[in-house]
Amino acid sequence: MSIGQRIFASVYDPMNRAGEAGWVGRRRTGLLADVEGVVLEIGAGTGANIAHYRAAERVVLTEPCAAMRARIAAKLPLATVPIEVTSAPADALEFADDSFDAVVATLVLCTVPDVASALAEVRRVLRPGGELRFLEHGAEHHGRRAAWQRRIEPVWRRVGQGCRLTRNPRAGVEAAGFEIRRYEVFDPKAPAILRPFCEGVAVK
Numbered sequence: 420m421s422i423g424q425r426i427f428a429s430v431y432d433p434m435n436r437a438g439e440a441g442w443v444g445r446r447r448t449g450l451l452a453d454v455e456g457v458v459l460e461i462g463a464g465t466g467a468n469i470a471h472y473r474a475a476e477r478v479v480l481t482e483p484c485a486a487m488r489a490r491i492a493a494k495l496p497l498a499t500v501p502i503e504v505t506s507a508p509a510d511a512l513e514f515a516d517d518s519f520d521a522v523v524a525t526l527v528l529c530t531v532p533d534v535a536s537a538l539a540e541v542r543r544v545l546r547p548g549g550e551l552r553f554l555e556h557g558a559e560h561h562g563r564r565a566a567w568q569r570r571i572e573p574v575w576r577r578v579g580q581g582c583r584l585t586r587n588p589r590a591g592v593e594a595a596g597f598e599i600r601r602y603e604v605f606d607p608k609a610p611a612i613l614r615p616f617c618e619g620v621a622v623k
C-alpha cells in the first residue's frame with residue numbers, strides 16, 4: 420500500500436463531512452434507499468453509502484484499496500441491510516454472470532483505470548433488466564471551466580489517486596451498452612474543479 424493511498428484514505432471522510440451531511444448525503448439517499456434485491460457496489464471506498472441502503476436484500480461492497488477498505492468496518496453499525504465486503508477491482512469482478520439485481524457506482528467512474536473494462540464487467544454480472552445506478556462528478560465538458568479542468572487534471576490525478584476531471588460518465592455507460600432510463604446533470608455547492616455532477620439510472 421502506497422503512502423499516497425494511506426493519506427487519501429485518512430483524509431477522505433473528514434474532507435467530505437460537510438457534503439455528506441448536506442447535498443451528497445441527500446443524493447446518496449435518493450439514489451439508493453429504494454434499490455432492491457442483491458446489490459453490488461463497485462469502488463465502495465470507506466463505505467459512505469452503507470447507511471443509505473434501506474430496501475436491498477443484501478449488498479456486496481467491493482473496494483480494491485486496502486486503506487479505504489479498512490475504514491468500512493466503522494460504518495457497518497449504520498447498516499440496516501446485510502453487507503459483505505470484498506476487494507475485487509471493478510474490471511475483474513469475481514462473480515458469476517447475471518448474479519446481481521443492481522450495481523451501484525458513486526464517485527468511482529472518475530477513478531477506475533479503464534471505464535470500458537469496468538463497465539463491461541458490471542454489465543456481465545448484472546442480470547438482464549438490472550439497473551446500474553450512478554452518481555459521479557463530470558459530465559458533458561465545455562467552455563472555460565472544462566479548459567481549466569483539462570489543464571489541471573494531470574496534477575489532480577496524482578493527488579486524487581487516479582481521479583480524472585474530464586470524463587463523461589453518461590458516454591461511458593452508453594458505450595458499454597446500457598440504456599439510460601434517468602439522467603440529471605446538476606451543479607451543487609462543491610468545488611468548481613469537480614462540477615458539474617451527474618446522477619443516473621441505466622438498464623442492462
Ligand SMILES: C[S@@+](CC[C@H](N)C(=O)[O-])C[C@H]1O[C@@H](n2cnc3c(N)ncnc32)[C@H](O)[C@@H]1O
Binds near residue numbers: 465532
Ligand atoms: C473517490 S473514491 C469514492 C468512494 C465511494 N464510492 C464514495 O462514493 O465515497 C474512489 C474509489 O475508487 C476506488 N478504485 C480505484 N480503482 C478501482 C478499480 N479498478 N475498481 C474499483 N474501485 C476502484 C478507489 O480505491 C476509491 O476508493
